[in-house]
Amino acid sequence: MPESSPAGRERVLAAAERLGLDVQVTERPAAASLAEAAALLGITPADIVKSLVVRRKAGEYLFVLVPGDAQISWPKLRAAAGANKLMLPPADEAFEATGYTRGTITPLGSTVxxxxxxxPDIRGRRVSMGAGEHGASLFVDGDALLAALDATIADITDPLP
Structure with missing residues (x-):
């Protein structure tokens, strides 16, 4: 599987520009956990948005954006997406679906x-998310991001244990 590269960041920035999003990309050292990444960025874990690609059925996917202090609630997500079965695809399949490796996945600049x-917790705050490559974080207004992506806002999370 290909490695992430600066080309991923370029795709993210080009997509943000097309969507009219005001973004800032910050370099950061590798972090061993989401909490460590938040500390390095000077924000709370809730301000980091995890971008996940989820398989609906063969060849059909969706992006799921959840705050760093929460996890996907599979029953809630299935209800919101109108799907009986959803799953996280293997890393190579996620790359094929998005053009990004795990840890860099974002809807911005995805191949599809x-x-x-x-x-809903993403609204009303400035958030950080993947910038298409390892070692970089993108900051953007959560409301503007959700509007630009025409995101379906739904209660799809549970607190982390």
């Missing part, structure tokens, strides 16, 4: 503009 489902 899959539907986006997002937790």
């Amino acid at each position: 503009a899959w539907p986006v489902f997002a937790a």
Whole structure:
């Protein structure tokens, strides 16, 4: 599987520009956990948006955006997406569906503009998310991001244990 590269960041920035999003990309050292990444960025874990690609059925995916202090609630997500079965695809399949490796996945600049489902907690705050390559974080207004992506906002999370 190909490695992430600066080309991923370029795709993210080009997509943000096309969507009229005001973004800032910050370099950061590798982090061993989401909490460590938040500390390095000077934000809370809730301000980091995890971008996940989820398989609806063979060849059909969706993006799920959840705050760093939450996890996907599979029953809630299935209800919101109108799907009986959803699953996280293997890393190579996620790359094929998005053009990004795990840890860099974002709807911005994805090879296909899959539907986006997002937790309501992303609204009303400036958030950080993947920038298409390892070692970089993108900051953007959560409301502007969700509007630009035409995201379906739904209660799709549970607190982390």
